[in-house]
Amino acid sequence: MTARKPYSQACENNKQVILEKLATLFSGPKTILEIGTGTGQHAVHFARNLPHLTWQPSDHPSNYQLSEPWLSEANLPNISEPLSLNVSASDWQIPTISGVFSANTAHIMSWPEVEAMFQGVSANLQAHEAFCLYGPFNYSGLFTSASNEQFDTHLKQQNPAMGIRDMDDLKRIGSDNKLVLESDFEMPANNRLLVWRVHGT
Numbered sequence: 177m178t179a180r181k182p183y184s185q186a187c188e189n190n191k192q193v194i195l196e197k198l199a200t201l202f203s204g205p206k207t208i209l210e211i212g213t214g215t216g217q218h219a220v221h222f223a224r225n226l227p228h229l230t231w232q233p234s235d236h237p238s239n240y241q242l243s244e245p246w247l248s249e250a251n252l253p254n255i256s257e258p259l260s261l262n263v264s265a266s267d268w269q270i271p272t273i274s275g276v277f278s279a280n281t282a283h284i285m286s287w288p289e290v291e292a293m294f295q296g297v298s299a300n301l302q303a304h305e306a307f308c309l310y311g312p313f314n315y316s317g318l319f320t321s322a323s324n325e326q327f328d329t330h331l332k333q334q335n336p337a338m339g340i341r342d343m344d345d346l347k348r349i350g351s352d353n354k355l356v357l358e359s360d361f362e363m364p365a366n367n368r369l370l371v372w373r374v375h376g377t
């Protein structure tokens with residue numbers, strides 16, 4: 177019997193435009209850690225279309241098994257077993273990776289968790305390797321759309337620790353962790369794809 181698959185319409189809407197960017201950003205053979213994999217729809221789409229990558233899904237201990245139905249149905253040779261990973265853990269205890277992808281996580285995590293994510297990413301990547309972070313972001317304290325502002329209000333009603341993050345704050349914690357913002361790509365539906373690269377000589 178096949179388990180009922182969790183489903184995200186947002187993933188279906190954005191997976192192709194994200195894939196087109198990742199194809200360039202992660203063009204060589206690499207192991208990519210995905211933080212906050214969720215349903216696994218992104219993992220399946222990216223691993224299937226970028227067979228030179230090894231995709232390492234992960235999610236919070238309370239959620240990391242959510243992707244199992246999508247991953248087992250896809251049965252792709254280049255997707256590893258999902259890891260239980262809370263970004264706040266002091267030692268991530270993950271295999272060697274050479275890139276990181278995360279979608280729609282920074283506004284769900286509390287701010288200390290976002291800081292922990294940047295610290296952990298930096299600790300686990302080498303110089304010049306990339307961290308791709310997708311989602312909605314603010315600029316100089318301003319929302320980029322009315323719908324993002326409504327979304328932020330909705331998030332904070334659920335949990336005041338959640339909310340759309342500001343680019344100035346992200347750049348500051350990036351700089352604290354040797355992560356330099358290399359690109360900020362406009363994506364559909366008022367989202368962005370931020371590419372951070374580990375600073376190195």
Ligand SMILES: C[S@@+](CC[C@H](N)C(=O)[O-])C[C@H]1O[C@@H](n2cnc3c(N)ncnc32)[C@H](O)[C@@H]1O
Nearest residue numbers: 212213214235236239261262263279280281284
């Ligand atoms: C809105 S969902 C996004 C899921 C998927 N990436 C997507 O785009 O549909 C946010 C994800 O962040 C994960 N998350 C929240 N806090 C986390 C933490 N402290 N460590 C790791 N993952 C976390 C949740 O478990 C959830 O899978």
